[in-house]
Amino acid sequence: MAYKITAECISCKRCLSVCPNGAITMVDNQHHIDAKLCTNCAGSIHTVPQCKAVCPTYDGCVEETTDYWESWFKKYNQLIAKLTNKQDYWECWYKTYSQKFSEQLQKNQVII
Ligand code: SF4
Ligand code: SF4
Known part of the structure; x- marks a missing residue:
């Protein structure tokens, strides 16, 4: 790179x-x-x-970077940082989303 x-x-x-x-x-x-x-x-x-x-x-x-997603996150992190002053917006979003998704999966497994 x-x-x-x-x-x-x-x-x-x-x-x-x-x-x-x-x-x-x-x-x-x-x-x-x-x-x-x-x-x-x-x-x-x-x-x-x-x-x-x-x-x-x-x-x-x-x-x-040649990695598509690495490049995507880099580009939009910079954009969001410019607009909101938050440096790790997408990482936080992904962490929250995956946590909620995992909780939802666990809930569904208990029901089944
Ligand atoms: S990172 Fe910048 S300064 Fe360093 S070798 Fe590459 S072009 Fe030159
Ligand atoms: S703004 Fe100046 S230091 Fe930055 S890339 Fe352009 S010429 Fe180089």
């Missing part, structure tokens, strides 16, 4: 010079991370991904 720059990027150019692998370039006036060069800063002197660390936006620079 590599990092990618999204449409939320405001072109501040801070990330260009901090990447230890030179993975960030400008393509057609937009910032772009070459996934083949991005190592998530692993193996460098940095302990956190530098592009994300210096980015002044919330989601201008994000970790890319």
